[in-house]
Amino acid sequence: xxxxxxxxxRIDCRFDPADLDGLLAAVAGTRRFDGSLFLTEAEYxxxxxxxxxxxxxxxxxxxxxxxxxxxxxxxxxxxxxxxxVLGPGYRVMDRKFVVGxxxxxxxxxxxxxxxxxNVNNLGAYIRPEYRDMTYxxxxxxxxxxxxxxxxxxxxxxxxxxxxxxxxxxxxLFLLPRSHGLGADIFPHxxxxxxxxxxxxxxxxxxxxxxxxxxxxxGPAGAVHYWHACLLHGTQPTAGDxxxxxxxxxxxxxxxxxxxxxxxxxxxxxxxxxxxxTRRDLAASGVAVIKGNFVNTQxxxxxx
Numbered sequence: 448x449x450x451x452x453x454x455x456x457r458i459d460c461r462f463d464p465a466d467l468d469g470l471l472a473a474v475a476g477t478r479r480f481d482g483s484l485f486l487t488e489a490e491y492x493x494x495x496x497x498x499x500x501x502x503x504x505x506x507x508x509x510x511x512x513x514x515x516x517x518x519x520x521x522x523x524x525x526x527x528x529x530x531x532v533l534g535p536g537y538r539v540m541d542r543k544f545v546v547g548x549x550x551x552x553x554x555x556x557x558x559x560x561x562x563x564x565n566v567n568n569l570g571a572y573i574r575p576e577y578r579d580m581t582y583x584x585x586x587x588x589x590x591x592x593x594x595x596x597x598x599x600x601x602x603x604x605x606x607x608x609x610x611x612x613x614x615x616x617x618x619l620f621l622l623p624r625s626h627g628l629g630a631d632i633f634p635h636x637x638x639x640x641x642x643x644x645x646x647x648x649x650x651x652x653x654x655x656x657x658x659x660x661x662x663x664x665g666p667a668g669a670v671h672y673w674h675a676c677l678l679h680g681t682q683p684t685a686g687d688x689x690x691x692x693x694x695x696x697x698x699x700x701x702x703x704x705x706x707x708x709x710x711x712x713x714x715x716x717x718x719x720x721x722x723x724t725r726r727d728l729a730a731s732g733v734a735v736i737k738g739n740f741v742n743t744q745x746x747x748x749x750x
Contacts, residue, residue, distance in 0.1 A: 500570030534703020547617030629717025
């Protein structure tokens with residue numbers, strides 16, 4: 448089974464280990480991934496900003512390290528898969544580094560504030576000079592349409608682990624087949640049926656599925672991609688080790704009517720866009736709904 452059935456797949460890239468090591472070393476050399484990244488509580492309280500803290504053009508470390516990333520993007524297996532899934536005229540919409548921050552480096556005042564949030568994007572608490580990456584401490588199951596109000600699911604996410612990722616290193620969790628229920632508002636309607644087996648029921652658009660979540664562990668260079676409506680997330684990093692990855696959003700060639708994504712979308716009998724993508728935030732961007740379903744998952748199958 449593959450992308451058309453499960454909503455995700457892997458790409459067996461043949462990256463040169465030296466290219467991966469060089470890129471990771473370059474990223475690691477730009478800052479210390481510790482408490483020095485964060486504002487103090489007083490600094491945050493003096494000017495809390497919860498919007499516009501993610502990387503953007505002109506403030507994106509992936510732009511600065513483009514020459515080191517280029518050899519990875521030229522991998523034949525990667526480009527071949529993208530042409531098959533998206534068509535020959537696919538376009539990169541967004542590219543950035545994503546960091547799963549270790550529990551031990553989150554300031555105590557901040558852990559208290561964000562405990563059990565459903566989306567712990569840490570950008571609001573990061574010093575402005577370091578906001579050229581995205582930092583997470585766990586994020587509940589969500590669709591990548593969450594940031595794209597009224598946009599159709601005409602893109603995929605591609606995720607590249609730049610270092611080995613084990614069960615405690617904030618690996619990605621995916622809910623297979625969840626893309627088949629179409630676009631849905633966050634937080635999603637999820638019911639845990641069997642914790643030991645991570646079996647859950649997901650309901651959206653008048654339909655439901657029962658599936659076991661999958662945990663994507665793997666070595667440096669592991670690459671996976673998924674549909675914009677597929678539910679996915681991560682638990683907080685368990686130990687003292689950060690997790691650095693490259694994340695891409697890549698859109699379909701609008702002329703490629705017979706590419707794999709076009710065929711998958713044509714087979715989904717539910718809406719593929721949604722005007723209101725989330726209901727968990729106040730106008731300021733502060734979370735007003737607590738709870739994190741992905742943290743209830745236990746017996747996840749490996750990846």
